[in-house]
Amino acid sequence: MPTSTSRLLLLLPTTTYRTEAFVDAALKLGVELVCASERPSALQELAPEALVTLDFKDPVACSETVARFARRRPIDAVVAVDDLTTVVAAAISERLGLKANSLSAARAARDKHTMRRCLASTGVPVPRFRLIKLADDPAALAEGVEYPCVLKPLMLSASRGVIRANDAREFVAAFRRITAILEDAVSAPADEVHQALLVEEFVPGREVALEGLLVGGTLHVLALFDKPDPLDGPFFEETLYVTPSRLPETAQDRIATVTRDACSALGLTEGPIHAELRVNDRGPFVLEVAARSIGGLCARTLRFGTGLSLEELILCQALGRPLESLERERRSAGVMMIPIPRAGRLTAVRGIEEAAAVDAIEEVAITMHPGQAVVPLPEGWQYLGFIFARGETPAAVEEALREAHTRLHFDIE
Amino acid sequence: MSAELKTRVQELIDSMINPAVAGHGGFVELIDVQDNRVYLQMGGGCQGCGAADITLKAGIERLIKEEIPEVSEVLDTTDHAAGANPYYTPGKA
Numbered sequence: 405m406p407t408s409t410s411r412l413l414l415l416l417p418t419t420t421y422r423t424e425a426f427v428d429a430a431l432k433l434g435v436e437l438v439c440a441s442e443r444p445s446a447l448q449e450l451a452p453e454a455l456v457t458l459d460f461k462d463p464v465a466c467s468e469t470v471a472r473f474a475r476r477r478p479i480d481a482v483v484a485v486d487d488l489t490t491v492v493a494a495a496i497s498e499r500l501g502l503k504a505n506s507l508s509a510a511r512a513a514r515d516k517h518t519m520r521r522c523l524a525s526t527g528v529p530v531p532r533f534r535l536i537k538l539a540d541d542p543a544a545l546a547e548g549v550e551y552p553c554v555l556k557p558l559m560l561s562a563s564r565g566v567i568r569a570n571d572a573r574e575f576v577a578a579f580r581r582i583t584a585i586l587e588d589a590v591s592a593p594a595d596e597v598h599q600a601l602l603v604e605e606f607v608p609g610r611e612v613a614l615e616g617l618l619v620g621g622t623l624h625v626l627a628l629f630d631k632p633d634p635l636d637g638p639f640f641e642e643t644l645y646v647t648p649s650r651l652p653e654t655a656q657d658r659i660a661t662v663t664r665d666a667c668s669a670l671g672l673t674e675g676p677i678h679a680e681l682r683v684n685d686r687g688p689f690v691l692e693v694a695a696r697s698i699g700g701l702c703a704r705t706l707r708f709g710t711g712l713s714l715e716e717l718i719l720c721q722a723l724g725r726p727l728e729s730l731e732r733e734r735r736s737a738g739v740m741m742i743p744i745p746r747a748g749r750l751t752a753v754r755g756i757e758e759a760a761a762v763d764a765i766e767e768v769a770i771t772m773h774p775g776q777a778v779v780p781l782p783e784g785w786q787y788l789g790f791i792f793a794r795g796e797t798p799a800a801v802e803e804a805l806r807e808a809h810t811r812l813h814f815d816i817e
Numbered sequence: 818m819s820a821e822l823k824t825r826v827q828e829l830i831d832s833m834i835n836p837a838v839a840g841h842g843g844f845v846e847l848i849d850v851q852d853n854r855v856y857l858q859m860g861g862g863c864q865g866c867g868a869a870d871i872t873l874k875a876g877i878e879r880l881i882k883e884e885i886p887e888v889s890e891v892l893d894t895t896d897h898a899a900g901a902n903p904y905y906t907p908g909k910a
Contacts, residue, residue: 785909
């Protein structure tokens with residue numbers, strides 16, 4: 405079992421929000437870090453044993469580069485922090501013979517169509533779906549679709565490019581809009597995966613997010629978040645996450661069971677998972693199971709045992725260290741991903757102190773800087789900021805988050 | 818002791834660290850050295866950069882501790898939220 409001098413490779417895209425949390429977790433655990441990004445660090449030449457550049461678009465090349473590195477400096481575990489690097493982490497781990505998700509499982513979870521097919525074939529409830537090609541005629545496609553439906557890219561995240569269509573006209577408009585987003589958003593738009601979209605039935609109901617940790621094929625549910633704001637479209641901007649869930653225990657149990665079945669169907673066995681589900685009187689439907697932890701800064705809502713962060717749990721699991729506790733703290737917690745009111749250029753944010761002064765609010769973190777372009781969904785790809793709360797009940801947390809939000813004012817020109 | 822350490826850390830910043838981060842439009846300023854702890858502030862492209870923590874922990878702190886083993890810790894006093902021109906800005910993956 406790796407010791408406290410373990411060396412861990414962290415795959416950190418330059419666009420990730422998770423750098424500080426994972427680096428801090430590694431330091432607390434006494435783990436030696438090797439940080440890999442897709443663009444060179446400013447200090448890479450001065451610290452080549454700790455800072456590596458990898459082409460995240462080419463998992464095979466990444467695994468060969470790391471294998472050469474590991475001959476000099478053995479790696480005990482590889483951790484991906486975002487969607488961009490889950491397949492790379494699996495490829496490297498496989499190359500180094502480390503315990504991790506298989507490459508095929510990571511690939512299945514990464515591509516929404518592959519994931520749907522896999523889950524549907526094993527009886528995991530998912531929305532009805534079909535794959536359409538960008539080369540197809542959207543007007544002709546629109547005639548063969550049941551409405552309302554949801555169109556979405558196969559590999560973007562956080563609702564980017566996800567659009568609801570209620571009729572043929574809206575379908576065509578959504579198709580064209582997502583096509584433009586893919587041209588702009590991906591570095592290789594001609595890749596097959598970016599030349600197709602998923603069209604699925606719109607499933608009415610409440611949406612939840614399950615944060616879990618797989619250890620040797622067993623899924624441990626770390627937290628179940630309610631999303632109290634309705635997500636009915638046309639765009640699906642996530643705002644509130646509140647835990648523990650206020651759904652009946654039977655519904656929560658069913659959500660956990662379905663998520664376990666989904667992980668098993670995909671072949672996921674190790675590491676964090678973040679699952680999104682819709683729940684109605686027909687039961688839970690899996691929208692997505694991502695082989696990585698919750699995005700943005702939202703992990704700050706989670707504390708375990710004697711105060712461990714989610715990132716510390718993830719690193720411990722990756723290194724095969726004993727997990728002190730997987731029990732989330734007893735207090736309720738929540739986060740608001742601050743909704744983007746309109747497009748423009750952010751000039752100022754007012755009311756931060758007033759928002760932070762609301763009872764139960766722990767932190768207001770604005771993650772855009774003055775002068776930065778603000779772009780709402782479905783094109784937008786950055787968070788405006790986050791508000792964090794802890795309280796005695798989920799209702800109190802939700803109320804605090806909403807109150808804090810009313811005190812913030814964004815000057816966008 | 819702190820004064821001597823401060824001088825050595827400043828020399829390292831001037832000769833190695835700042836020339837490196839300048840390539841990303843950034844700079845590092847030594848604020849103080851107390852009880853073998855180094856207090857830094859990052860500016861320019863480093864302030865608010867999504868990779869600032871990597872630069873600091875895996876780069877700057879590592880380098881300082883290797884060259885000056887008496888240093889026990891390197892602490893960042895930067896107000897990253899006020900960064901106006903970060904080199905890397907975070908986004909949804």
